[in-house]
Amino acid sequence: MAQTRSLGESSTWARIKRNWGLYLLMLPAIIIFICFTYMPMYGVVIAFKNFKPAQGIMGSAWAGFKYFERYFSSYMFGNTIKNTLIISIYTILVTFPLPVFLALMCNQMYAKRFKKFFQVSTYLPHFISTVVMCGMIILFLSPSSGVIPKLCGLVGIQTGDLMGKAEAFSSIYVWTEAWQHVGWDSIMYIAALSSVDPCLYEAAVVDGANKWQKMRFIDIPMLLPTMVTLFILRTGSVMSVGFEKVYLLQNDLNIASSEIISTYLYKMGLQSNQYSYSAAIGLFNNVVNFILLLSVNQIAKKMGDTSLF
Amino acid sequence: MAQQALHSNHVKNLKSDKVFDFVIYTLAALMVIVSLYPMYFIVIASISDPNLVARGDILFWPKGLTLDGYKHLSTMSSLWVGYGNTIAYTFVGTLIMLAVNIPVAYVLSRRDLVGRGLFTLFFIFPMFFGGGLIPTFIILNNTFNMLDTFTVMVLPFSVISYYIVVARTFFDTSMPKELWDAAQIDGCGNLRYFFTIVLPLSKAIIAVIALWAAVGHWNSYFNAMIYMRSPEKFPLQLVMRNILINNEMAATAMTGSAAAELNRKANLIKYCAIVVSSLPIMTMYPFVQKYFNQGVMIGALKG
Known part of the structure; x- marks a missing residue:
């Protein structure tokens, strides 16, 4: 029993050692992920603190659920x-x-x-790109020079300033997304x-x-x-x-x-x-x-x- | 009798199939028009007389041809500086993404890796949960002092879980285990095996990830908006945002003649800027689209 267990352990170690190259291949990504993705996950503790940049994440005082x-x-x-x-x-x-x-x-x-x-x-x-897409939406819907109000005008629909209507926002967002x-x-x-x-x-x-x-x-x-x-x-x-x-x-x-x-x-x-x-x-x-x-x-x-x- | 019934059935089906085909092809043609017209309009508006565009005279073909917009654009240094910056960010950023994601994907596809489950979780978990904007900003700004640097545009967000998942699926399905066994018997180590055997066999997935990464870098403005401060380091999309959304053109051009006239000129420049900024991707796309599709399909295997 004891012997097989130690054999198992040593073979795990042996496998890790034999495949050291694989861990080396992952190393850059692991470092980047820890620094820029997992550290910010730890950084969410500032939600429970009175964060002050000068005091840092650790040094700032706790604020609970405030x-x-x-x-x-x-x-x-x-x-x-x-x-x-x-x-x-x-x-x-x-x-x-x-x-x-x-x-x-x-x-x-x-x-x-x-x-x-x-x-x-x-x-x-x-x-x-998103920027160009939004630029296009704003240009196309412009009440003075946009192509959509003009096309709607051809069939007799008055659109007005669509970008300025709060109730039209979700439809504009969703249908352009589609x-x-x-x-x-x-x-x-x-x-x-x-x-x-x-x-x-x-x-x-x-x-x-x-x-x-x-x-x-x-x-x-x-x-x-x-x-x-x-x-x-x-x-x-x-x-x-x-x-x-x-x-x-x-x-x-x-x-x-x-x-x-x-x-x-x-x-x-x-x-x-x-x-x-x-x-x-x-x-x-x-x-x-x-x-x-x-x-x-x-x-x-x-x-x-x-x-x- | 039976044969007759089958025959009449067949004829009836042919008729209904014809109607069906007609509906399908009509709908498809409509969709093609709806997809392409806005882009076509941008192009014709960029070479037409801006006054005619504003009046709504330009709908289907260009009128009053003019290259004024493009001429003006060629003198806008901020746009060209942005263009150069974006090319640099895209090139370096894509290389970094390939260098960090492809090896991880390969390693996670190796069944003999000790701790495979744990490493997979480590790389997949951020797909579902993250620190969020503010903690990330604070770490990058206060801990690493990366604000307004070249590095912040290419390094911190270079590990992409989705790319890893897609590439891992590729390695899973197309790298036979026997290949590694054979190489091992010949005394080949992991690193040499990866660089001299795996990589040359994975050109397809490398192309997919490279294209995704390049388009992503070319089109992104968010990270630059958060982390960049000096206008001379802005990427193209941030310059485009100032032109298209913040109306920088209209404001700076406000000298002398009537405001409405200038506004139309500003619109002309906007149309031209859209064409110029989108040109590289739009012209490249038809030639490389099969790689994009391949990528989505490799990813779809795993769901």
Whole structure:
């Protein structure tokens, strides 16, 4: 017994020693991750402290839950959460099903060159940078010279200043998001469809199925596992709307519906230097996200056999 | 009888299939137009008379051809400084990303690695939880003094969990274990094996990660906005933000003639700046798109 155990131990050591090169290969990434990702994770303790840059993270005095309480009781709490959730859920409702439609359509195209052209042109907007995208939105929607009000004018619709309407903000955000990424997001579904066994289609044709029925009874069920996985990922991040685009599209007129958690914490933290308060908001947001991801994953596990971990 | 039924069924299906095809192709054509028109409009607006653009006369083809916008752009030094900075950040940043992520992905794909589960968790966990903006800023600023340096643009955020997951899946599926066994018998060590055998066999995944990293660097403005201070070190996207969103052009051009006229000129310059800043990626993209797709599909295997 004792002998086998010591043998086991020494062989683990031997394996580590023999593979020292592998650990060396990971070393740069480990150092970078510890310094710039794990140290900030430890740095979240400033959410519970009165952080003063001169005293450092360790030296600052403890403040308990003071900053969390301040956020929960501030009028921005309800406002930022509401805006974040509206934009996020609206985004999921629109941009989750659309790529599935696109992939199903793409799978039905037999004209090879057109299919290729269709894919290339729907993927293209994905590569526009966020800054350029927001610049385009602002230019296109400008009431005096934008192309969208002009095109709407042709068919007799008066749009007014869309960027200045708080109630239009979420729609502008979501539909431009769909325009930019729907093609790209469909790639995964197209990949899943290309792995469908052709025998299934042949069998369906023998049974007299038409194209619509083949799509309905073969393609859609085949996509379901991929859809569940991607849906878990999306709902897990329901409380985190990308900062970059919202921040660029914000202006004084639409701020009532465009101030989300991440833009608020950026302003509090880096523009007004309320580090601890801002860190508390960020930590609260991250914890909620993490819990959401775990619970959605649990639900998916119970319902079927698809889950992330 | 049975044959007849099958036949009539077939004819009926052909008819409904034709309608189906018509709907699919019409929808697809519409989508192509919707995808391409905004980009096409930017290009024609950048070479058209800005007054006609503002009146809404330019919708489908350019009118009153002018290169004034591009001429003005060529004198804007901030844009070209930004262009140069972005090329430098993109080049160095992409190299660093390859150098740190690809080895980790390979090592995590090795089943004989002691502590494989632990290391995998170490590299995957930040996908789901992070310190957040402020703690990261404080560590980078107060602990490492990295504000406004070249390093902050290329090093701190170079380990990307998603790249590691995708590349690991690639190594998992395309590096047979027998290859390592054979190399080991011939007396080849891990490092030599990785650099002389694994890397040359992994050109596909290296290309995918390199393209993702390069596009990411080219298009990002967020880190620069947070960590850079001196305008002469700004990357292109931050300069573009000043032109497009903060309307720097309109403000500086406000001398002499009517404001509306200047505003139109500013718009013309914006259209031109969009074309110039997006040109490298948009022209390169059709040639390399198959690598992008490959990458997403490798990633999709694992989910």
